[in-house]
Amino acid sequence: MLKKLRRAATGALAVTALVTGGLLATAGSASAAHSYDDRLYRGESLSPGESISRLSWDPYISGYYRYRLVMQTDGNLVQYKTNVKYGFTKVCWASNTNTGAQNHAIYQGDGNFVVYTPWGQAVWASNTMGLPGETVDINSSGVTYVGHTPISGAC
Numbered sequence: 001m002l003k004k005l006r007r008a009a010t011g012a013l014a015v016t017a018l019v020t021g022g023l024l025a026t027a028g029s030a031s032a033a034h035s036y037d038d039r040l041y042r043g044e045s046l047s048p049g050e051s052i053s054r055l056s057w058d059p060y061i062s063g064y065y066r067y068r069l070v071m072q073t074d075g076n077l078v079q080y081k082t083n084v085k086y087g088f089t090k091v092c093w094a095s096n097t098n099t100g101a102q103n104h105a106i107y108q109g110d111g112n113f114v115v116y117t118p119w120g121q122a123v124w125a126s127n128t129m130g131l132p133g134e135t136v137d138i139n140s141s142g143v144t145y146v147g148h149t150p151i152s153g154a155c
Contacts, residue, residue, distance in 0.1 A: 039137035040113075045106040046071035054138040061085060067092070067138045067155065075103035077115050077124065079144055081155045092142055092155030095124040107136045113146040126151050 038054045040046065051070040058065055063085030070078050076098035082089040097103055097115050103123065105115045113126040113136055126146040133147020142155030 039135040040107045041135055042107055042109050042111070045104055046077070047104050048073040048075075048102045052136070052138065054140070055084070056140040056142070065142070067142045067144075069136070069138060069144055071103065071105050071115075072098070073102065074098045075101045075115075075117070075123075077103075077105050079138070079142070079152055079155065081142055090155075093144065093152035097123045099123070107146070111147055113151070 038052055040052055046052070046069075048071055051068045053066055053068040056065050056067065057063075061083065063083065066080075066082045066084055068080045068082070070080065072078055077095040078091060079093040080089055081092050095115055099117070101117050103115050103117055105113065107113045108129075110129045111131050111133065112129040114122050115124040116122055126149065128146045128149045131147050131149055133145070133149070136144070136146050138144050142152070143150050144152040
């Protein structure tokens with residue numbers, strides 16, 4: 001319960017900061033309603049339409065990139081990179097679990113990050129059970145980590 005409250009408060013602060021900084025108007029169609037924080041902790045999950053994200057400054061474009069790991073409603077877990085300044089978006093990584101089912105992703109207490117179907121069948125796993133680390137997050141280069149293990153390359 002405390003983690004859900006922390007997520008909601010962090011999300012509200014992030015939206016306020018974006019609006020104040022004038023970045024929200026250039027962020028395109030990214031939905032702040034489903035982006036809670038920049039990481040998942042063990043025991044937390046992403047339901048269809050939910051995401052984690054990271055905003056990263058790039059001096060070469062004098063602007064920001066937003067990296068988002070999204071549990072899509074088609075069942076696919078996908079990482080996107082969006083150039084906030086120009087609105088261009090590309091896919092960086094995908095679990096290839098787009099079966100049309102309302103899958104969900106869980107960062108389990110054992111350290112494994114798993115995509116499950118609504119019927120409880122695992123369709124993708126990071127295979128990080130028992131390895132160190134406490135979060136699923138995205139670094140400033142766009143690499144998604146499960147604990148200390150990268151599951152995607154730089155984007």
